[in-house]
Amino acid sequence: MKLYARSLTKYFGRVAALVDVGFDINAERIAIIGQNGSGKSTLLSIIYGLLHPSRGVLKVNGYEPYNERERASMEMSIAFERPRFDINVRVRDVYKIIREYGDCDCLEMFWEQIGVKSFGEILLPDLSSGQKQLVQLMQALCRDSRIKVLDEPFSHLDVRNMGLIGDYILSRNFSVILTTHVPEEAEWIGEYFVMLKEGKIAWHGRIEELQEQGVYEVYLRQYLPESLEVILKLGYVAIVKSSYEELLELVERDKIRGFKKLGVRRYF
Amino acid sequence: MLLIDSLLYYFALEMPVNERVHLLNMLIFINMLFFNPIYITSGLAHIARSYDMTVFEISMLGGWRKIAIAKIFSMLVYMAPYMLFQVMVSSLFSRLCSLDYKLTLYTVLSIYFYTGLALMLSLIKSKTTTLLSSTLILFIAPLSVIILITNYLMFGARLDNLTSLISYILNPLSTYWYSIEDPGLISINWTNGLFVYIAVTLGLYTSFIFFFERAEIKI
Numbered sequence A: 001m002k003l004y005a006r007s008l009t010k011y012f013g014r015v016a017a018l019v020d021v022g023f024d025i026n027a028e029r030i031a032i033i034g035q036n037g038s039g040k041s042t043l044l045s046i047i048y049g050l051l052h053p054s055r056g057v058l059k060v061n062g063y064e065p066y067n068e069r070e071r072a073s074m075e076m077s078i079a080f081e082r083p084r085f086d087i088n089v090r091v092r093d094v095y096k097i098i099r100e101y102g103d104c105d106c107l108e109m110f111w112e113q114i115g116v117k118s119f120g121e122i123l124l125p126d127l128s129s130g131q132k133q134l135v136q137l138m139q140a141l142c143r144d145s146r147i148k149v150l151d152e153p154f155s156h157l158d159v160r161n162m163g164l165i166g167d168y169i170l171s172r173n174f175s176v177i178l179t180t181h182v183p184e185e186a187e188w189i190g191e192y193f194v195m196l197k198e199g200k201i202a203w204h205g206r207i208e209e210l211q212e213q214g215v216y217e218v219y220l221r222q223y224l225p226e227s228l229e230v231i232l233k234l235g236y237v238a239i240v241k242s243s244y245e246e247l248l249e250l251v252e253r254d255k256i257r258g259f260k261k262l263g264v265r266r267y268f
Numbered sequence B: 001m002l003l004i005d006s007l008l009y010y011f012a013l014e015m016p017v018n019e020r021v022h023l024l025n026m027l028i029f030i031n032m033l034f035f036n037p038i039y040i041t042s043g044l045a046h047i048a049r050s051y052d053m054t055v056f057e058i059s060m061l062g063g064w065r066k067i068a069i070a071k072i073f074s075m076l077v078y079m080a081p082y083m084l085f086q087v088m089v090s091s092l093f094s095r096l097c098s099l100d101y102k103l104t105l106y107t108v109l110s111i112y113f114y115t116g117l118a119l120m121l122s123l124i125k126s127k128t129t130t131l132l133s134s135t136l137i138l139f140i141a142p143l144s145v146i147i148l149i150t151n152y153l154m155f156g157a158r159l160d161n162l163t164s165l166i167s168y169i170l171n172p173l174s175t176y177w178y179s180i181e182d183p184g185l186i187s188i189n190w191t192n193g194l195f196v197y198i199a200v201t202l203g204l205y206t207s208f209i210f211f212f213e214r215a216e217i218k219i
Helices: A040-048 A069-075 A091-099 A104-114 A129-142 A159-171 A183-189 A244-252 B002-014 B017-047 B051-061 B064-096 B102-121 B127-154 B161-170 B172-181 B190-213
Strands: A002-012 A015-026 A029-034 A055-060 A076-079 A147-151 A175-180 A192-197 A200-205 A215-220 A229-234 A237-241 A256-261
Touching (some): A002 A040, A015 A192, A040 A055, A069 B064, A091 A104, A104 A129, A129 B051, A159 A183, B002 B064, B017 B064, B051 B064, B102 B127, B127 B161
Parallel strands (some): A029 A175
Antiparallel strands (some): A215 A237, A215 A256
């Protein structure tokens, strides 16, 4: 999948949601990462063709999706965060519609393994946030489309369902563009990363480019060990300068929960 | 609706032919100002969606135009029983008042027109605003024509071409009805009014598809 952007800018009134975003990516799984309000959903809306950019251009596999909406909607399917369903249709009706022309294996995974069947009789507006998320993902992943556009796909999901869906995404041939504000989710699924900060590109590239000798991300166990040289602390994760042996010892003494090589959290 | 129309028909049967037209006038009035807005808005409640739901449907079914056409089709299917009922009632009353098919024709076309107008209103972002504005506009538009024409009637004036056109578009049934009562009132004959009306109605449905396919949606 080729994703190209040049001077991509989007204003909502006077507010700039995206400013001069540019990249030229050739990858099958692209993760767009950023904090709340960084412009991830706006970028996704333009990718799916829901919005025109105020300036600049974006192309998906050579065409501009906001100018060729029919083509974009046939080739791509989308699942977005926190949907507001306002029609009285049951989940099993959505399942039946998708079953007419969708991926049966995918549908059976959602229906039986993940357990969408258990709330099949419930109306869409009455679903919990997690259930709505599952219905959205069922629609986006099981429909016959080449590119899946997923906005925070794992939000509101429990660990088990997240695992099943993530493994499914990795095992299939389709292309994926997903957004997340959780670095581990991005690093799990993504091949190529686009980091957004206040509507601008902070960094984009592959994970190998991020890794630095002697710098690690450490998962804290309550308190930060004083022996560590901290570069940045972000909640329960700290970016530290240390050695592999020292961190391993801290894990064995239960001072930290674990550690990994520096990843996209670097740009937070 | 059935009760009111039945009562009017019953009373019309008891009246002399030249007085039945007053009941027919009342029927037209009630239909244009009450039954049409209520029924069409109730149909719109099935069509109007939040943008989230629209995107969900587009993604699930894989096409903007499919969804737009499906909405038009749903609305027309919903309106079909109402339209059939109105055709039947207007045919019965036309025969009773010794009038020809034109009244029935305009009854049907006005429902198509207002359905198209309601579809355009369904493009509004908020479902609540859509339903409220639909009820208001479908009530106010025909009422304004009735007020306009009765004022012209009161002063013995004649509507110019543009005003006649607008009257035909917004309330063809009442405009046609008043043109029968006072042949000199409306400056456009019913055939020209009909062609313009059909063109505007088709334009509404085409515009709905055009604007739906170009709606800007942020998820």
